[in-house]
Amino acid sequence: MIKKLTAVLPDLTPWRSSRDFRLLWVQGLVTYLGSVMALIALPLQIKELTGSPLAVGAMGAVELVPLVVFGLYGGALADAVDRRKVIVLTEAGLGLLAAVLLLNALLPHPMLWPLYVVAASVAALAGLQRPALDSLLARIVPHEQLPAAAALNALRWQAGAIGGPALAGLVVAYAGNVPAYATTVVCFLASVLMCRRLSPVPPVEHAAKPSLRGIAEGARYAWSRPVLLGTYAVDLAAMFFAFPNTIFPFLADELDADWALGLMYSAGAVGSLLLSLTSGWVSRTRRHGLLVVFGAAGWGLAMAAAGWTSNVWLVLVFLGLAGAGDMLSGLGRSTIWNQTIPDRLRGRLAGIEVLSYSVGPQLGQVRAGAMAGWTGARPAIWTGGLACVAAVGLLAAALPNLISYDARTDEDARRRADESAGSASDREDTAIAPESENTGA
Structure with a gap:
């Protein structure tokens, strides 16, 4: 046990x-x-x-x-x-x-x-x-x-x-x-x-x-790696279509549950926390591209369910499940980036990630707000969730390397692992050398 x-x-x-x-x-x-x-x-x-x-x-x-x-x-x-x-x-x-x-x-x-x-x-x-x-x-x-x-x-x-x-x-x-x-x-x-x-x-x-040339070099590297490109694209699609936080006050009004507004904002974090507390299996996972895709699709599906149901407690449950899906996708993205990107480009690729991290939710809130003004909050949420699932499915089909990514066989991941092992060996040699010299003296 x-x-x-x-x-x-x-x-x-x-x-x-x-x-x-x-x-x-x-x-x-x-x-x-x-x-x-x-x-x-x-x-x-x-x-x-x-x-x-x-x-x-x-x-x-x-x-x-x-x-x-x-x-x-x-x-x-x-x-x-x-x-x-x-x-x-x-x-x-x-x-x-x-x-x-x-x-x-x-x-x-x-x-x-x-x-x-x-x-x-x-x-x-x-x-x-x-x-x-x-x-x-x-x-x-x-x-x-x-x-x-x-x-x-x-x-x-x-x-x-x-x-x-x-x-x-x-x-x-x-x-x-x-x-x-x-x-x-x-x-x-x-x-x-x-x-x-x-x-x-x-x-x-x-x-x-x-320099701008250096930033462009990082962008070219990301564009040349379908796996990395897929992680950025999936994240942008998920946030654009299914990030409805800005219309939660209107959702609470439609459900006649103003008391639940704060819970709506925190439900996603609770779901993410529960996933993290049971994340021991992540260390044994090698197919991180699947985590990215399934997590983002789960985020969209849970958001669609949250918008479809009229029971506020079910809404909170589905928002929690959405948070868990987002965290699953985030763990996959973070691991792929750290496992595959060479150290000389890691900062520039992280800068590009800041771009996707900031633009996706901002545009998603604009989409959700505009849609809610036209159809109401609930349809804006569930249609966005379904659009997210469809977009993630299309991206997965267009970028099969993301689905098939395996840390044990991917060339970039294996190269980074060899470099990491070499760096660790060099550090050990450096630490042992002075002790050997003192013993010889």
Whole structure:
């Protein structure tokens, strides 16, 4: 019984074997707590200052372009410099921006324009930082432990996504914006101190300087690899057709269940968390392309069911199943990227992933909102879910290499595994050599 339970529970090997992974895991949780405090306080402060839904919605508009532009540049930067330095400097910059929010909130009459400037600046720094973070995993975790590390990172995110907003909501509601922003500043200060303890992660030898040519090289590499192209395309299709978060308030109205709105937003994270808590089997999986396709199709099918049913409790169950499907697809994508992309291009490919990560949900919310205005919330959700399933099926048929991907036989994955084994051997030789010399003396 214990053996069966161990096989299902998350594999903790990366946590035990890598000091840097432990640091990043804890640092990420602390950063998320601080970020979510500001994420909830900032739009509420704009609402308090303006009383305008349009003014609150404009925050998303000022964030999108900096996130995309600096995400692409951040990918090239991550391949050209020490990724640890990028993480430390951007984390410090985010802490300074939190301090600006705090100082503005302490004014007798807080100003509106700094809130938009900070929102755009945060998006820019997040775009610079994310490729460095995403491309760091394969440098600090052994190749064979990458699926387990992806599952543990997902578990960290889900724990924060469930508990963080609830805690932040209480702080903002009962203590106000100032304590929320102060907590954000403290969290980023602690995060910077942890990031400084990470081992240096220098670029590969003869790394190219950040440039448009370098970004184009990363795009050409992704285009030349049907497996990678499939992961991006499937994610974009799933988010475009079946990301209805923006119309959840209208769905709650149609179901006469305003009390369930918060549960709708958190149900997906709960489903993702349950999958992560039973992710021990992921370490033994080699067909990660199937995870990408089946997970995305499951996300769409569950969303279709959530839009079709009129029972609010079933809606919440299906939203939870959708979250589990999205997490399954995400684990497959993350593992394929880390198993196949060469280190010299890993930052640039992570920058392209930022593009798909940001554009897909944004366009999906536009699609869902426009459709809901025409047909109502429920039809907008279930038709989008079915369209997602159809799109994923067409992409799987058009990109058979994604379905057939196997970490044991894929040329890129085997090449990365050999390189990882060689790097580990070199590190062991370096560690043993001084001891041998001392013994000989």
